[in-house]
Amino acid sequence: MDNAMILEWWHWEIAGLALVLLELAVPAFFVIWFGFGAMLVGLALLVAPGMALSAQIGLWVLASVAMVVLWFRVFKRSQHKTLVGTAAGEVIGEIGLLVSAVAPFERGKVRFQRPVLGAEEWACVAEAAIAAGERVRVVSVEGSYVKVAKA
DSSP, X not given: OOOOOOOOHHHHHHHHHHHHHHHHHSTTSSHHHHHHHHHXXXXXXXXXXXXXXXXXXXXXXXXXXXXXXHHHHXXXXXXXXXXXXXXXXXXXXXXXXXXXXXXXXXXXEEEEEEEETTEEEEEEEEXXXXXXXXXXXXXXXXXXXXXXXXX
């Protein structure tokens, strides 16, 4: 009696579909790639029906991991961060005049020619000491302060 497990192409397709549907219950966007990997193995079995079980499983693991890696490399969140449309994105790069000196760990005050985020004057911080009267450029927005550097 032969105890070898034989998987048909449609077994892989059903397993893949089940994994894709499982993604609806577990919205981690991770399980779906294993489902697509199983569906790919099902298609490979249609082309090469004599594929060994170990080759099928190897192809499934390889395809699934490749899709997961590709997904996280291409759509990695930190690479697609943008400041467009945010308050910080509109302010960064603005040039202002320092009306009170700023030093590391001490606040200063910067004035802009036109209102920035609704005010002409903002409390500011800087990494280096900058004398009053210097032109400064906004580097970032940190809470209720703007971080500036010499322009």
